[in-house]
Each structure stands twice: as structure tokens, then as C-alpha cells.
Amino acid sequence: MKLAEALAERADATRRVEQLRSRIVSNARYQEGETPAEDAARLLVEAGEALDALQILIRRINRTNAAVVMGEHGTITDALARRDVLRLRHAVVTAAADAAAGSDQRGYSRQLRSELMMLPALPVAELRAQADVLARELRELDTRIQRTNWEADLLD
CATH class of the missing domain: 1.10.287 (Helix Hairpins)
Structure with missing residues (x-):
């Protein structure tokens, strides 16, 4: 099997x-x-x-x-740990970008010019680019794990 x-x-x-x-x-x-x-x-x-x-x-x-060893990724267990961390890292970076962009403000906007502006404390574009790189790494690693799953025989 x-x-x-x-x-x-x-x-x-x-x-x-x-x-x-x-x-x-x-x-x-x-x-x-x-x-x-x-x-x-x-x-x-x-x-x-x-x-x-x-x-x-x-x-x-x-x-x-x-x-089972997957080349430079070590064992499948090592690759699964890396995949889990990549998912978490992607979620953190995406949440940071959303927060900095004001995506979580739920309709907040300045009503008057005298109100203080909300400014991003993080570089949104860079975070989005970083999230894209992480998502690509995650997809590629997941594909390698799936391929290995279909190639590896189950041990007793």
C-alpha cells in the first residue's frame, strides 16, 4: 500500500x-x-x-x-513541519499586510479633515510580495509531499 x-x-x-x-x-x-x-x-x-x-x-x-527522505527537505516529517510553519508564516504576514492596509477597520474612514489620519506602520506592498513568495513555496512543497506520498510504500 x-x-x-x-x-x-x-x-x-x-x-x-x-x-x-x-x-x-x-x-x-x-x-x-x-x-x-x-x-x-x-x-x-x-x-x-x-x-x-x-x-x-x-x-x-x-x-x-x-x-522516507525527500531530498533536501529531509524526511517527510521534516517537510510536514516546514509546511506547517510556512502556513503559519503566510497567515501572519497576510494578517499584518491586511492590518497595515486598513482592511480590518470595518468601514473606518475620516469624516472630517480635522480627524487624525491612520497611517500604516508596515510596508504593505512588501508584505504582500512576501506573502506571495510564501504561498508559492507552500504550494511547491505541498506538491512534493503529495508526490512522495504516492511514491512511498507504507512501512510496517
């Missing part, structure tokens, strides 16, 4: 566990004289089995991410 397939399987298993959790909660109590729509105890056992399988899958994915 390829790593990408395991990641898709993990997402499906996570959704399945969440659905079981919701069904358990819905059927954990019922009104006297009625019967619940589903057996909550059976659903709880099923959720436990699904969680055990999910744990094994996550361990295999993590083991693979730590072992």
Missing part, C-alpha cells in the same frame, strides 16, 4: 469513528417504555475496534513519514 492510500484510509477511519461516536451518544439514553434505535453497547465495541485499527494505521504512517 502506498502512503497516500494509507492517508486516505486514515481519513475514512477517522470519519467512521466520529460517526460511531455520534450514534453512541444518540443512543446512550432512551425514554422508559421505548427501545433505542441502536444498541449503544455494540456501537461502543465497534468504535473500540475501529480505534484500534486506526492506531495501527497512524503508527505505520508516522513510521513511514519519519523514514
Whole structure:
């Protein structure tokens, strides 16, 4: 199995566990004289089995991410850490540019010439350019991670 397939399987298993959790909660109590729509105890056992399988899958994915090398980016785990930080860095730079540009002022504008002007404390154009560079780096890294996910075999 390829790593990408395991990641898709993990997402499906996570959704399945969440659905079981919701069904358990819905059927954990019922009104006297009625019967619940589903057996909550059976659903709880099923959720436990699904969680055990999910744990094994996550361990295999993590083991693979730590072992597979992506060239200059190090392991997949290293690349994932870089991608997470690039996303955060992009969000910070974009928020700074928006704030400096006055995008978050929610309709504030001077009504009279005697009112004080709001001036940007940061270079908006430079921040926008920096955000564009970060977005490109993020896209390129994400593409390399996805390619590696389809090329790498899942480890035991």
C-alpha cells in the first residue's frame, strides 16, 4: 500500500469513528417504555475496534513519514513541519499586510479633515510580495509531499 492510500484510509477511519461516536451518544439514553434505535453497547465495541485499527494505521504512517527522505527537505516529517510553519508564516504576514492596509477597520474612514489620519506602520506592498513568495513555496512543497506520498510504500 502506498502512503497516500494509507492517508486516505486514515481519513475514512477517522470519519467512521466520529460517526460511531455520534450514534453512541444518540443512543446512550432512551425514554422508559421505548427501545433505542441502536444498541449503544455494540456501537461502543465497534468504535473500540475501529480505534484500534486506526492506531495501527497512524503508527505505520508516522513510521513511514519519519523514514522516507525527500531530498533536501529531509524526511517527510521534516517537510510536514516546514509546511506547517510556512502556513503559519503566510497567515501572519497576510494578517499584518491586511492590518497595515486598513482592511480590518470595518468601514473606518475620516469624516472630517480635522480627524487624525491612520497611517500604516508596515510596508504593505512588501508584505504582500512576501506573502506571495510564501504561498508559492507552500504550494511547491505541498506538491512534493503529495508526490512522495504516492511514491512511498507504507512501512510496517
